[in-house]
Amino acid sequence: MNKSKAKITAIGTYVPEKRLTNEDLEKIVETNDEWIRQRTGMKERRIAGNEEFASALAFKAIDQLVEQYGKDLSDVDCILVSTTTPDYVFPSVAAQIQAHYSIPHAGALDVNAACAGFTYGLHLANGLITSGLHQKVLVVASETLSKVTDYTDRTTCVLFGDGAAAVVVERCEDMSSFLASHMGTDGNKGHHLYRTHLSSTMNGNPLSTSGKMVQNGREVYKWASRTLPVEMAELLRKAKVGLDDINWFIPHSANLRMIESISEKSGIPMERTLTSVEYFGNTSAVSIPLALQLGIEHGKVKKGDLLLLYGFGGGLTHAGLLIRWGIE
Structure with a gap:
């Protein structure tokens, strides 16, 4: 029997509208645009609203994926979410995605591998599909790092921003991704x-x-x-x-x-x-x-x-x- 193959078939991303520029940070901590750009290459970052959490960002990234690629999520059988800033300790963001999109037969779990979480999620999705255990996996990354950033520490507060992304990984017969x-x-x-x-x-x-x-x-x-x-x-x-x-x-x-x-x-x-x-x-x-x-x-x-x-x-x-x- 031939081993199953897995392929990325869609991608969607979302970032909040609010921008936090280097000039904005100059008003918060002792820093300046030149110092930040020389050390990090960053000019600005996006910041989620006070009531905008990881699940909400994830929904918008998934919506963009569905709209652009016309994906049907009803047959997704596993949801993997990478986040270090979940809405709750539990239940998982993945479980909230399952409920939000009424996906009837999906297992759902969050993956905590910090900044490596998206690549961990892809690795796991590929393994689940090539093993034959699953057919269609939704891999999501969503972070609201601004909510856990110390804006009194000038060495870290200049670094972090918020956003979300999602990909669909499916079993395929042709070229594997x-x-x-x-x-x-x-x-x-x-x-x-x-x-x-x-x-x-x-x-x-x-x-x-x-x-x-x-x-x-x-x-x-x-x-x-x-x-x-x-x-x-x-x-x-x-x-x-x-x-x-x-x-x-x-x-x-x-x-x-x-x-x-x-x-x-x-x-x-x-x-x-x-x-x-x-x-x-x-x-x-x-x-x-x-x-x-x-x-x-x-x-x-x-x-x-x-x-x-x-x-x-x-x-x-x-x-x-x-x-x-x-x-x-």
Whole structure:
């Protein structure tokens, strides 16, 4: 019996209307536009309303997907949502999506892999379909990071924005979207990027209990710049793919300087790298599909292109995929 194949058949994204510019941040903390752009490459980010939560952003991204591609969600049999800012501890955002769209026969769960969550979700969706367990998976990333950002900390409050994205992954008979995927974790470094809930220690390290995001940016930068080029090379080796075969590299848009470092050490020029960092900031798991959508809208990403997606973030976690883009 031939192994099932999986294919991405639709994508939708959404960002809130409210903009938070570098000039706005100058009025909140001691910073300035030049300092922010030099260190992060960011000009602005989008901010959800006070009563606009992860589920609401997710609905709008899914609505855009349905409208653009004419997708019927009634036969979705699994919903995977990546979020670190769910409306509730439980029930899940995925369960709210199932209810909102009256999807009758779908399992639903949230995936907490922080900024690597979208690539984790794609990895899981591919596995569920190629194993034969599922036929059609809705993968969503939705974040309202502004609600957990410390706007007294100038090193972190300039980074984060809000948004959502969704893709449909379906069983197919023709070309698979997924050539190879790879996941990894270094939990010993988890205390470098976190938001506490019940415990105030991690791996013997005391934590801030403010409930806001805390990041040791220098340590995360060092880890990502050292780890990702090695892991990406291993992913390409497993797939028997060379750097020159990749049309577009789409990493997590943590900040532009980190992306430049990873691209340089990996041997992938920035001319073949897509980001969403300039106008949306760091949107965690949403940043990769946002950059992909921007690439599609600007006529860069085309059917048949080979994409290298690589997410990384809190955990510390990372996950990458090689995808053959199959949408016109």
